[in-house]
Every structure is written in structure tokens, then in C-alpha cells.
Amino acid sequence: MKHVAETELALYTSGDVSLWRRAAVRLHLSGCEACRARMQEYRADQQALRSVAEDLPEGLDWDALSAEMTANIRVGLAAGECVAPRQRATPQRSWLPVAVAAGMVVLLAAGLSLNLQRRAQAPGLTAVEDRSPLVQMNESGIELRANGNSMGVSGAGPGRPVAVSASMQGTARARYVDDDTAQVTITSVYVQ
């Protein structure tokens, strides 16, 4: 069975495919468990991303940003044209993939930037600019964060740690004691 392309599946999840393709993808999903599961993962990820990307950063004017991105693409295209050799067989056709790729890159960068900047801070901690990797610990466990994103965390298991600790060299540890065996397990994450 030929599966739906990843890109199309992602676009379908957010309702960004044409009506005809939407029907075709829906038909495929009805008979393909793998793609259906994949689509559900996209949906879960999309909801998670939306929950943190819902609000634009304070003071951000989307229209201005959009115009700036468009302008940047145009400037890039114009600059490319200035330095490009004059004698080309089909210059008009060759710009299309370049423009699409440039747009994708800008949109991807903007999307990642918006997402990375707006992940929630830990409750109670100051919302300062977190560009450097940092370790965070509280009674729930330990976490390594960079660009506001969780990069590594110890404490995915059941129960809360009995103790957490961190060193100024960038190591954080969480200590767990098994309820049945009393065995102590210490999980660590490292900034460096």
C-alpha cells in the first residue's frame, strides 16, 4: 500500500490541503492504521505546539513581520539576480523552486523561533531570556532547558524524587527510591 506523504499528512492534520486531496487522504486513512496513527501523533503534537504558540510575543506585529519576511525573500531573489550570470536559458522557471525553498526556510525559521521562544517557564521562576542551557530543579524533578525548551529531563518515571541536586558545573541529579525494593536510583542530566 502506498502511504500518504509525511508532508501531506501534516498539512491534512491542520486542514491545509485542497478539498480534493483532503477527501483522498481521508479515504486512505480509513483503511490505513499506520497513517492514521501518524496523523494522530501530528494532531497531538499540533495541539501541544498550539498551546504554547497561541499567543504572539508581546509587541510583535505579525503583519509587519510577514511583510518583512516577504521583503527579505524579494531582496534575496533580487540580490541573486544581480550576481547571477546573464545568459541563462530559462531564468523564469528556475526561480520558482528557489523562491519556494527560500520561503520555506524563512517560514521554518520563523516557526521554530516562535515556538522556541514561547515555551512556558517553570512556575514561579523569572521569565528572563534563556539562551544559555540551564538546569532547573524543583520538587517534581530536574530538567535541562535551552532556548526555553526542555532538552532533557530526569523524572519521567512514576513518583517524585526524594531529593534533587545540582552543581554549578551544570549537572543535575534526581534521586528516587523504589517503593517495593527500596533500591535507590539516581538519574542525571548534563549541560556539557
Next chain:
Amino acid sequence: MKTKFIIPVVLAAVTMMVSGQTLAHKVSLPKDSPVALIADDWGDSGASRAFALDLHVALSLRNTSSRRIHGITLTVTAQEMTAGGKGSISVPSLNVAPGDNFSVRGDLHLLRPLGTGGPQVEVSLDGVLFDDLSFYGPDKLHSRRSMTVWELEARRDRKYFKSLLETAGRDGLQKEMLDGLTRQADRPQFGVQIVRGRATNNDPGREVQFAFLQLPDAPVEPSDGMARIASNEVRAPRLQVRNKSARPIRHLEIGWIVKDQRGQEMVAASLPSDLALAPGASSQVLQDASVRFPQGTAIQSMSGFVSSVEFADGSFWIPSRTALGASNLRRVVAPSPEEERLLKIYQKKGIAGLVEELKKF
């Protein structure tokens, strides 16, 4: 929605970069490893999100050496060179006889590798500590140091509890356990962030001096400690240390305690330092890092104490229980992993179970 188009594109791009959801994993042990893998269970480990791996691993291992194993550290690697790509699982306070099996379980989230092929995780051995304090392993994570300190603390605490049992009987031991459980419940734990490198707070703050808790038998004397406090952030702690002992020192750790405006104390972090400190010599311990506390926290004072010292010959010093008790540190500092284990045994099996456990060592 304006981000409506960005989100699927980002998702699609990430997905295209990372093909497949199945978590490839392997357990790598050296040929002459003192432990052998009997079985591994990865449960529902997998790539849960675009950037994250959920790992739930349980390994069954056998002691194939001729000595008792008292601790083990395993490295868990998703990406070797990236922050968040690596973690470790340590099990201290073991007592595994040669030929016996034991289990190591761990739950971690790690940064998911982006590249060709599916996500892959490798578990490897960083070190094994034996009952004679000898060590086997590459020690890339300095686990020899951590596990040796945990083991020395375990011996110190078991000796104390056994002595208490002899002098004060089961009632005395039981009272000590109940006190330990109370301290465990009462110990404050704030949310803390530690940032390496530059500080992000624009407030220049003020310099605040450390007070040091002098532990009588400590081989190192700390002094002249300062740090800069700016709103809820404490930056760049630095202090002088002098080697009071007759042996050269190569590593030490200072415990750093802060007190907030409500008078609550907590261990903010440890200040480890690699140094070459000859007998009688002094050196500066400096950390280019900041500690952030929850908003609204106003740090009133700071204190420090020497929590461990490693001599150049590989031997260690740790504070005695008497010193910890006299300086009131036990109220603030977490107990040793062994004391946590014994407290759990007491909770589960009562005083009789605890006494039986102490007899095993």
C-alpha cells in the same frame, strides 16, 4: 490563525529529517566488563514528540566479577555532543555478590537526534564500584568520584545506625528513623535554575559575603566567599580555600546554602572544583554561573560548607555525622542515598526489617 501554516510545515520538516518512530537501542558492555547483560526491557520507550525521546529502561545484569558490587553507573546517550542528549543512571548502595543478578531501572527524557535514520539510544557502562572501593570503567562522567562518596556515606551511616542499635536499642534506632522521616518531610525544596556563563538579569545587584560552617575535621578551610545577588538571582560565587591537611588535594565540593526572607534555608547547589592544592596552599574557587530562585525570593544570607574532598592519592574525606548534626546541616542537607534506602526499608518492613538489613553489612 496566523501560525496555522507554520505549524504543519515545521512538523513536516522535522518529520522528514527524522524517519521512523521505532527506537533503535543497544546496550554496550566492554568485553572484560564485570557485569553481563541478562535481559533488557525498553517498555514503551520511543520518540514521544518531535524533539524528545522517552526512555523507560530496565536492565537485568549479573555480577561476573569475583568481588561484591556496591554501585554502578550507566551512560544513556542519544546524542553524544549535544546538551540534553546524554544522561546517566546510577544505583548506589548495592551489595551484589559474585554471580548474583541485579536490576537497574531508569526513566529519562532525552533530546531526540535529528539526522538520517531513526532515533537511537545507547546504554553503556561508565563505571562499577566494588566493596573494596576499587573501580572499573571509563569514568567519562566522573562516576568513580560520585559513587565513592555515596559508598563512604553509606558506610558512615550504617556504622552510626548499628552503633545506635547497640547503645540505644531498637527504640533508639526507631526514634532516629522517625526523626529522619520528619526531616525528609520538612526539608524545603525551592525551584532553582542554574545557568552557566553570562547572567541575563540587568540588575547589577550587590556583593554578599558567605558565612562558612567550619566542620572540625575538614581538611579544607574555606574563607572570603562572595557572590553577587541581583533580585532573585545569585551570580558568580567565589571563595578561597586552604588545604589544612598534610596531603595534596585534587578535587573538592562546597555545599552552598541560601536563606530567604522568610528564614527558610535550602541547598542551592554544589560548587565543585578541580584543583591541585598542596598541603598548606590556598586557591580560589570560582564558578561562572548563576542560580535563579522563584520570583519574589529575596536571598538574605548565604553559607557554605565543605561537603567532600578528594586527595591526590584517590582517597576521600566526607563530613562525619557528628559534624553534620552539630552544625545543624542535617536539617537542610539531604541524607545519603543509603539513609534514604534504610528509611524506606523501615517504612515498609518496620524496625525488625531494618535491623535485618543492617546485619547484612
